[in-house]
Amino acid sequence: MGNCSNHHLGIPPAKGPHAVGCTDFMMDHTSKGSFFRLYYPCHEAEKAEKPDWIPCREYFNGLADFMKINRSLSERIFNYLFGSFKIPAHLDAPFKSNEKCPVVIFSHGLGAFRTLYSAICAELASQGFVVASVEHRDQSASATFFFHEKSESQTANQDLPKTSDSVQNSLESEWMYYRALQHGESEFPLRNKQVKQRADECILALDRLTEINSGIAVQNVLQTQFDWTTLENSMDLCRTAVIGHSFGGATVIESLCKEVKFKCGVALDAWMAPLDDETFPRVKQPIFFINSEKFQWAGNISRMKKLESAVIQRKMITIRGTVHQSFPDFTFLTGDWIGKLMKLKGEIDPELALDLCNKATLAFLQRHLGLEKNFNQWDPLIDGQDDNLIQGTNVTVIQSSI
Template sequence: MGWAAALALPRPAGPHHVGCADVMVGRTRQGLFFRLYYPCEPHARAARPLWIPRAEYFEGLVDVGGRRRWWSAPLLRAAFSTFRVPLSWNSPFKPGSAKYPLIIFSHGLGAFRTLYSAVCAELASRGFVVAALEHRDRSASATYFCTGEPGEALREEWIPYGRVPPGEKEFYFRNKQLHQRADECARGLQLFEDISRGQVVPNVLHGAFDLSVLQGSIDMTKVAIMGHSFGGVTAVLATVKEPRFSCAVALDAWMFPLEHARYPDVSKPLLFINNEKFQTPESIARMKRLRSRNSETKAVTILGSVHHSQSDITFLTGKFEKLINRILTTRGTLDPHKVLGITCQAALAFLQRHLDLNEDFDQWDPLLDGIGDSVVADEPLCRSNL
């Protein structure tokens, strides 16, 4: 037990209990796969979902890290395969007195749908429905889709993580992925539009969440896009491809893959919540360019944070976490709970402003101007580029 580890995810702090479920729509690669976070009815006996649900994801994480599968994947499985998140699995959806706003969430490079459960659950506890997509552009560490005719047994086809091919420039490879990701986000929004209109949308996973319970409970006039790293720039582009996104929240966005020709098309308000030790001067210049086009676009930096501070990985504890931290730099000097609090409070204040919500999230408005403990406005200090 010398390498004992734990996942110390906080319970969501909002007034709603939070349920989560996996949703797969369609039986082709062009379908959608996401983890849904939503306000749910209290259920004392509800199961807690696994944090990393399948062995294939451990193998994918090893591939992303460039390690050998034969020893690294079993080690990760032994350390993390039993970790569960403090949410209610497939619990009954809780209809609200008013419709819930919707957030589509896009994961970072080498991540997948379950690695941002702390952020997504906190937003759901505040009265949002959040769909965390698992992208199929080979930027996820691993993902899959199911094939087979209705009534037949499902057959899984796995999509591995893809590196930049030899001889191909990284920008062109990542830019192609970026556009696929933004298109998937737009299709995610359309899916919820279809559900809201009463269209039957089967969830092909066995014994899975029934999407029809969402009909009449989501406010499709209050829709935002959010993401981390590669997902942050995906959120920016998605506002161009799908005008129904009212605004975007970009967590430590990796701006590199977005072509300059698209910048004049970005017109929706953006909130960049950056970490202290990731951004480069070039990336900051790109954010400033977008800020110059829209006075409602904001950029703040959380001091004492690193690139992984907004993912669940930062909440790993124990001696194994110390080993992982040496490889990924999972934790900065600021307490992870404080980073989560600043991230979600700033996002909520921004969403209230641009989704016209009748909540008390405006109490955190000063964060949007970089006013508060451990937050500054405009530019990260760029002490290192990790």
């Protein structure tokens, strides 16, 4: 499976002092439940399995639909390009931390899903964070799934193929794919409704982690090998942040507005269109906008600037030579010409770009979560002090005099 010549490509391993584990969590099997991938510091395991980057073929189908290409053709192409890649984390490895971990909730972009930002999430976990990468059920993910109860006749007929050997036999999986805009449909009402649901899903993930931390027994519908009781009293829920890319960047703003337990937010190349104007003055927490050089435009930046404040820290930097897809894992998984053709790669080395993004994020999180780490060594990056960074934006915004 996958492309043999891709041996030099892959998601870079995390750089922090901790080994990284990951597991999947779904509580409440319906579409209203919480579904996320958890990244966490773990015990180094000898033979720990690394999970597939794309969990199963339905996600390839979802990406095809999102990109408006033929499913059967694209499945072969995607499988050839990406089928063999693994996430740089140990599946279901035992949790290990000598101190309480601050918590990050991560929100993916339009047409993405929970596994596509593993380089960022694994890096945060390697630096001592517990990270829940939410898979959104607002029809903005290219694909996701939930379960419904089988009918009595289906349950009685056990000759039916099981949907998954890790799920109770009484449940059957149902896939939800990306919903494209209908012809003539106005975009804002749909996206605004979605961003509100996405924020609710981020808050629900935090609520689930709060229950797990307090020792409440949780029922993971996906019967993984991970022992959730080991997370009891392991998280510092006074130190929580929300991070997201693109539509996930808008989700960061909406989540901060709705939930004061999030102490700060980092918005990666945020797409601001889904947000109501009245949301901006209601956000009271610090925000860090980390933008790519090629994606942003004046109207979008001017909406970010509505969040500028004399009393709350609001920062913005732009990484030179980056494109919108410099933040998800795709940027590491294609050769130069395909990467640039598909706009998955910018002019800058992708590892350097993400390294700057991660270090600036860690410095910002230390500052606003009150962490006692050494991330403040990267404080200058918050102000764009690096040859590969621009302080603020490269986009010219004409300020109105109103």
